[in-house]
Amino acid sequence: MNNDQRLHQMLSEPAENTEPPILNRSGFRTGEDAAPAMRPRNLEETGLSELYVADLISKHLFERGVLDLGEVTRCIALPGGTVEQVLAFLREQGRAEVRGATQGGMLRFALTDRGRAAAMEALGRDGYIGPAPVLLSQYTSLVAHQTMSAHGLDREQVRLAFEDITIRSEVLDQLGPAMHSGRSIFIHGDAGTGKTFIARKLARLMSGDVLVPHAVLVADKAVRLFDAGAHEPVSGTPPETSLFLNQGHDPRYVLCKRPVVIVGGELTMDMLEVQYDTATRIHHAPAQWRANNGMLIIDDLGRQRMRPDELFNRWIVPMEESQDHLSLNSGQHFQVPFDVALVFSSNKHPLELADPAFLRRIGYKIRFEALTTDEYRGIWRQECARQGFEADPVLVEFMLEELHGSSNVPLLPCHPRDLIGLAMDYLSYMGQQTLTRESLMKAWQNYFVDAGIAGKERES
Incomplete structure (x- = not known):
């Protein structure tokens, strides 16, 4: 088991001294701790009114034109039986009509003129078109x-x-x-x-x-x-x-x-x-x-x-x-x-x-706060590894003693990432691959803008 798996297992374990939940036959917690994400079996269990769902289906039909029963079900994410019930209501109201069937025999639906007018009114009240909302x-x-x-x-x-x-x-x-x-x-x-x-x-x-x-x-x-x-x-x-x-x-x-x-x-x-x-x-x-x-x-x-x-x-x-x-x-x-x-x-x-x-x-x-020198070395090694090469201890000491030390620049966690990145840009431009003192010096001069840092010319 790797570290990520160990951490997931540890974080997934319930806190100590908690009694195991009582589960119903569907695997959900019961009583006051009942899970609220059960699939609704009918319109009543959604808590939504028939008229609201009818308006939502109408908006989908207004946007898409013609949809079969399966497509409407997927659009509003409610059970097929509920969708059939509401489509029957729309047909009774003269707002929807059947437009043939798919090759598999599934009915296809579209809005009537009356249904399009009602859909436009619904869109004027609320423009949301998507899966049915939850209460x-x-x-x-x-x-x-x-x-x-x-x-x-x-x-x-x-x-x-x-x-x-x-x-x-x-x-x-x-x-x-x-x-x-x-x-x-x-x-x-x-x-x-x-x-x-x-x-x-x-x-x-x-x-x-x-x-x-x-x-x-x-x-x-x-x-x-x-x-x-x-x-x-x-x-x-x-x-x-x-x-x-x-x-x-x-x-x-x-x-x-x-x-x-x-x-x-x-x-x-x-x-x-x-x-x-x-x-x-x-x-x-x-x-x-x-x-x-x-x-x-x-x-x-x-x-x-x-x-x-x-x-x-x-x-x-x-x-x-x-x-x-x-x-x-x-x-x-x-x-x-x-x-x-x-x-x-x-x-x-x-x-x-x-x-x-x-x-x-x-x-x-x-x-x-700013880093200690050991912390700086650790981040430097991590950044070198992320860039795909091994950290040269001579170069990190050059950074600490020659650049940071002489300029009194505090050791910040962002410096290794930023400076190595700029140095790699320079190396790529020059057709080189190995990190050098020269590339780090160029990175340092490009990175800092304070007169006492970037403007300070170092003698070779």
Whole structure:
């Protein structure tokens, strides 16, 4: 068993002192812990009204023209029997008609003139076209079932997850308890100290896969939640989990890795609200909603257009109540669960961004600092290996003593990657392959812009 398999096994084990769940004959947890992702057997179990599903099918037919029963079923991700029931309703209402059959005998359907008019009205109210949404109450139950707090972390798991990364032991012993607790984290330190890199790697500590619905129904409006940029579908067969039937989970959900959503200096307060596209009439979930059951990293804190205290205040209620308050473009207010590992990252000291009272609400403040010489050597070796060649100890000592030492440039985790990359560019241009002092010197001169560093000519 390799290290990745060992880590997966360790993270997948339930926390100690938890009783095994009671399973029903379908493999789902029963009672209050019942899994919310069962395949609906009929329209009633979806919680959706017949009229809503009829409008959704009408929108698909309006967009596609003619669809057979199987195609409609795949479009809205509901059982064939439910689709047949709603298509019969549309035919009774004079909104749909049969347009022949496939070679296999499956009926094909299209809208009538009356049906096209009704579909246009439905699109005017809500432009969403896709798999049938899930109810907000169903989604809330799902998030609770998939909460990251279901599995604990210990020191061995954290060290195994980061064994291929050079990181200070005491920093790991801060990050580990922070992720174990589920509290928010404030990572700060000078630029280039590896804050964003390590924050992304924290995803290794988030065990298990999660189900993400394509859309959630709020006040008869579908809010699109699944986002290919934030949610990475899991390939292959589903993992062993009580969320699944033998036939698979409810197809209105996508099985994904736990999401990691990163926002930076481009973040505005509007981006933390439900986005409504006036052209398509579709509602889109904000960043923190897409990050549910995963991690939200707010990078470059202090560089956003809004004041830092304004941004911090936005998180007080979600952090304390585990709920976020949102609204649709119509003004309809609603609440969604907030099950997010919230990570702030900034080059500035926390006291420059928020008052001590708010900082106390953030569980962990972790400072990233410049490297020791041994840590620098370790990262240098890792970067050389990544580039496909063996590290020359003479060259790394040249970097430490001749370049960093004489210029008083602090040892930052980004330096080996950036400088070796620039040196490789030079070597490729010159038709050479072996890393040399000359190529590293060229990289150094191109990299630094301070007058006392890059402008300093070294005598040969």
